[in-house]
Amino acid sequence: MNKERIREEASYTARGQPNIAFVKYWGKRDERLILPYNSSVSMTLDPSINTTTSVMFSEKFKEDTLYINRDRQDISGGEAKERFALINTLRELAHTDAKALIVSENNFPTASGLASSASGIATLAYAAAEALGLELSEKELSIIARQGSGSACRSILGGIVVWHRGEKPDGSDSFAEQVVNEGYWEELRDVVAIVSTDKKRVSSRAGMKQTVATSLLYRIRPQIAEEYAGVAIDAVKNKDFGRLAETIMRDSSNMHAVMLDTYPPIVYLNDVSVRVMYAIYELNKAEGRNVAAYTFDAGANAHIITLEKDAERVEEALDGIEGISRILKLHQGGGPVLLGSEKSLISNEILDSLYQARS
Amino acid sequence: MNKERIREEASYTARGQPNIAFVKYWGKRDERLILPYNSSVSMTLDPSINTTTSVMFSEKFKEDTLYINRDRQDISGGEAKERFALINTLRELAHTDAKALIVSENNFPTASGLASSASGIATLAYAAAEALGLELSEKELSIIARQGSGSACRSILGGIVVWHRGEKPDGSDSFAEQVVNEGYWEELRDVVAIVSTDKKRVSSRAGMKQTVATSLLYRIRPQIAEEYAGVAIDAVKNKDFGRLAETIMRDSSNMHAVMLDTYPPIVYLNDVSVRVMYAIYELNKAEGRNVAAYTFDAGANAHIITLEKDAERVEEALDGIEGISRILKLHQGGGPVLLGSEKSLISNEILDSLYQARS
Numbered sequence: 134m135n136k137e138r139i140r141e142e143a144s145y146t147a148r149g150q151p152n153i154a155f156v157k158y159w160g161k162r163d164e165r166l167i168l169p170y171n172s173s174v175s176m177t178l179d180p181s182i183n184t185t186t187s188v189m190f191s192e193k194f195k196e197d198t199l200y201i202n203r204d205r206q207d208i209s210g211g212e213a214k215e216r217f218a219l220i221n222t223l224r225e226l227a228h229t230d231a232k233a234l235i236v237s238e239n240n241f242p243t244a245s246g247l248a249s250s251a252s253g254i255a256t257l258a259y260a261a262a263e264a265l266g267l268e269l270s271e272k273e274l275s276i277i278a279r280q281g282s283g284s285a286c287r288s289i290l291g292g293i294v295v296w297h298r299g300e301k302p303d304g305s306d307s308f309a310e311q312v313v314n315e316g317y318w319e320e321l322r323d324v325v326a327i328v329s330t331d332k333k334r335v336s337s338r339a340g341m342k343q344t345v346a347t348s349l350l351y352r353i354r355p356q357i358a359e360e361y362a363g364v365a366i367d368a369v370k371n372k373d374f375g376r377l378a379e380t381i382m383r384d385s386s387n388m389h390a391v392m393l394d395t396y397p398p399i400v401y402l403n404d405v406s407v408r409v410m411y412a413i414y415e416l417n418k419a420e421g422r423n424v425a426a427y428t429f430d431a432g433a434n435a436h437i438i439t440l441e442k443d444a445e446r447v448e449e450a451l452d453g454i455e456g457i458s459r460i461l462k463l464h465q466g467g468g469p470v471l472l473g474s475e476k477s478l479i480s481n482e483i484l485d486s487l488y489q490a491r492s
Numbered sequence: 493m494n495k496e497r498i499r500e501e502a503s504y505t506a507r508g509q510p511n512i513a514f515v516k517y518w519g520k521r522d523e524r525l526i527l528p529y530n531s532s533v534s535m536t537l538d539p540s541i542n543t544t545t546s547v548m549f550s551e552k553f554k555e556d557t558l559y560i561n562r563d564r565q566d567i568s569g570g571e572a573k574e575r576f577a578l579i580n581t582l583r584e585l586a587h588t589d590a591k592a593l594i595v596s597e598n599n600f601p602t603a604s605g606l607a608s609s610a611s612g613i614a615t616l617a618y619a620a621a622e623a624l625g626l627e628l629s630e631k632e633l634s635i636i637a638r639q640g641s642g643s644a645c646r647s648i649l650g651g652i653v654v655w656h657r658g659e660k661p662d663g664s665d666s667f668a669e670q671v672v673n674e675g676y677w678e679e680l681r682d683v684v685a686i687v688s689t690d691k692k693r694v695s696s697r698a699g700m701k702q703t704v705a706t707s708l709l710y711r712i713r714p715q716i717a718e719e720y721a722g723v724a725i726d727a728v729k730n731k732d733f734g735r736l737a738e739t740i741m742r743d744s745s746n747m748h749a750v751m752l753d754t755y756p757p758i759v760y761l762n763d764v765s766v767r768v769m770y771a772i773y774e775l776n777k778a779e780g781r782n783v784a785a786y787t788f789d790a791g792a793n794a795h796i797i798t799l800e801k802d803a804e805r806v807e808e809a810l811d812g813i814e815g816i817s818r819i820l821k822l823h824q825g826g827g828p829v830l831l832g833s834e835k836s837l838i839s840n841e842i843l844d845s846l847y848q849a850r851s
Contacts, residue, residue, distance in 0.1 A: 350712065350749055386755070390750065391749065395745075397769075
């Protein structure tokens with residue numbers, strides 16, 4: 134019995150956010166290191182949807198333990214184990230064998246297509262590095278987050294971010310980098326139309342593997358996306374919204390096209406998503422220029438990228454589309470931040486239960 | 493006044509059927525001659541869904557006149573005029589300037605995705621050639637039908653048909669040919685799940701032009717489809733249903749993928765189509781082999797290709813899918829046939845009205 138000792142171990146708590154990809158990541162050239170076939174570009178979102186993660190390392194813990202939204206997770210196998218590998222990488226860097234207790238909460242539904250894995254893994258990598266006293270650069274941290282979930286590496290930074298595909302087999306040049314910070318083009322918004330909170334039919338990890346293995350159209354997706362990434366970065370730097378919007382819409386459809394071309398097909402879009410696509414198309418046509426761009430991740434939720442001055446018109450265009458349960462207007466956000474210890478999610482109850490299990 | 497004389501002109505009436513493509517046609521390399529980027533393969537359907545067309549040529553008619561399902565059509569411009577060009581080709585072959593009266597009826601809704609243009613144009617070409625006393629080979633007739641509507645050329649023949657893409661700029665080697673007749677693999681069925689009879693949002697003609705112009709994935713669609721066409725023909729000849737089914741499903745998704753990759757996107761599939769895709773996937777998985785293949789033309793209706801012995805299982809799998817209004821089980825059919833004059837759709841009322849217009 135040494136309860137007091139365990140409670141004295143420090144917990145570190147961080148908060149981070151998802152990102153919405155302007156140019157998508159779909160397909161790995163290396164499954165273990167999570168190296169993508171193409172570079173991708175995203176906008177980190179503001180904290181109105183976020184993940185909070187508390188991490189504590191201790192030699193006293195018998196095993197690694199993970200709670201998400203108060204439910205203890207099985208991390209002994211499958212995708213959970215693969216995602217958890219980044220903790221081993223961090224332990225190696227810190228020369229420790231201490232086991233980790235991780236408690237994470239999303240303020241939005243997990244696996245609803247709101248990129249909870251990206252914010253969760255980015256925040257975990259950030260908090261765990263702090264807990265181990267590692268002083269890592271954003272580049273190093275993004276490489277570690279990447280090994281938990283590809284798109285998570287982009288949530289290590291704020292504003293508009295590029296994840297360079299890289300070329301080296303060891304993945305050392307496949308990292309996330311800020312294109313511009315969240316103040317550079319402050320007017321950018323993501324109007325999110327929540328369409329469904331059902332769990333996804335196919336996980337992104339399994340789905341993209343299937344696409345790479347079976348889609349004949351995927352053969353040229355990487356070069357197309359690489360081109361789109363270059364155009365998107367250029368459009369962001371020049372604040373050319375019309376060009377950015379076209380690239381965002383083209384790339385979203387391009388990714389969902391190779392998903393459909395997968396055998397058996399992967400379909401995340403539904404009738405509501407299609408109605409949103411046509412509504413935005415009609416809005417842009419009526420305005421005579423691109424005032425908005427739809428984009429869909431691996432889920433039916435619609436993300437409408439627009440500028441503050443046009444956000445109201447976008448919300449009006451979405452208004453009355455059957456099947457939309459809620460609309461959120463999100464700004465750009467920064468990378469993960471450390472919260473005060475009073476925000477820790479590691480309760481005495483959880484520590485006690487771990488202790489009981491051990492005794 | 494010479495009413496009697498006009499009524500003496502002979503009318504010719506033919507009946508023909510749509511075809512369902514196993515490997516799809518989507519994209520022209522020549523818009524005027526309707527030359528495709530890839531070969532396609534189809535099954536001509538039995539007459540339970542059909543088009544009946546009556547044609548009469550007369551020097552007495554002031555202009556060409558077309559009725560579809562009792563409605564007089566405007567053929568002075570647009571797609572209707574382009575489709576009508578095949579009548580000019582036939583007139584040139586027959587060395588006549590006589591104008592045509594054409595009355596056509598589908599026993600299924602026009603533009604519902606049941607390929608009414610294919611059966612309509614094939615039947616028109618066939619009846620018009622008869623009315624002009626032209627003795628054309630099936631190859632010649634398919635080339636003429638092709639100029640009205642690409643996929644119509646395949647409905648000139650029965651059974652399993654290939655439309656060779658051809659290479660010559662004049663289109664003389666882009667024709668339909670029977671792979672095997674309707675008796676060779678008699679057990680093949682098309683179980684059609686009627687999903688919607690709404691008019692299509694985008695016509696195939698306009699849609700495929702847009703795809704060729706804007707989809708980056710389309711760059712490799714022709715070579716993929718050409719490969720699929722070869723596999724499908726081989727599978728038909730060898731009665732290898734498993735291989736045929738995989739090719740049919742892959743090609744359908746491949747076409748709808750390049751449609752989605754079009755800018756702005758073209759989406760014909762809806763939630764019901766997706767439910768059908770998953771139901772067939774589950775059926776095949778449960779059986780441990782491909783017993784059925786879904787395929788979708790430019791519409792939401794599902795065509796499930798299967799064999800007679802498995803058709804009941806397919807109907808059971810479709811049973812209870814919300815959004816399916818009706819299920820048809822179709823066999824293979826032959827090419828267009830000439831009907832007796834008692835089946836003519838050209839009534840005295842129509843002739844009278846044309847005559848009145850002229851006087």
